Amino acid sequence: MKFLGLIFLIFLSGCATHFTSPSKEALKQPFPPIQEQTSTALYLPSFTNDAVHQGGVAILGILKGGPDVLRQNAAFEFFQGLREVFPSARIVPRSDVIRRARTAGRYHDLNHFLEQYERRRRMDISALSEWGRLEGVRYLFFAQVPVNDKHTKTVMPQYGEDGIAGKVFVFSSGPEQLPSRVEKRVSLEAEVWDAVCGKLVWSGSGQAEISEAVRLERVRVDDIFTSITRRLIGEMDRTMWESGKAADSAATGCSSG
Secondary structure, X not given: OOXXXXXXXXXXXXXXXXXXXXXXXXXXXXXXXXXXXXXXXEOOOOOOHHHXXXXXXXXXXEOOOOOHXXXXXXXXXXXXXXXXXXXXXXXXXHHHHHHHHHHOOOHHHHHHHHHHHHHHOOOOHHHXXXXXXXXXXXXXXXXXXXXXXXXXXXXOOXXXXXXXXXXXXXXXXXXXXXXEEEEEEEEEEEEEEEOOOOEEEEEEEEEEEEEEEHHHOOOOHHHHHHHHXXXXXXXXXXXXXXXHHOOOOOOOOOOOO
């Protein structure tokens, strides 16, 4: 979680609910489960835990698709996740990448490189290698946040066979108190490229969502954002360990066979 006072911009569809802190009633309830699903793919057997500890990883960019504060939050959570999984590796945060690019007078080049990749979905291998050398790492991490959504909806009564057509339902607190739920959903996509081989070595995607009664809301978008980010990095770690059992953990070659 990024506790740096950043205001997480959330665009709400439907009735807006500005979540401040859980109600006393909500805090008495069990913490609601977050529904998550992930998928990952490993493309190069030499991408192992040992290789990462030897070569290092730089979070080169969070591709556009949302406000900059969202990309900052994503970069921070991925950095934290990578640092937990690879405690002895050199993990370069996005903030350092940007600072180094500015110092070298290459900030415009970095943005151009990321924009070109985002638009064409074709990697400039020469530029990839150059950025790897500039950051002093072998692996470059890219990610994007396709979905970041929070909205509320009113749950209308369902009429069964015994329902009376046209019947007016009267609620004790008035009709404006129809049951409402707040739904949140976040999806992520990430890739790791080998700057030495010029190849995509890993990719993954994840989605997390939750639905709560408005009056019992206690889970923030930040919470599910953090949860699915760490889950995705954890799945990357698991995939790498499984691959490492069948391969030479010290392998540094670029063969995918």
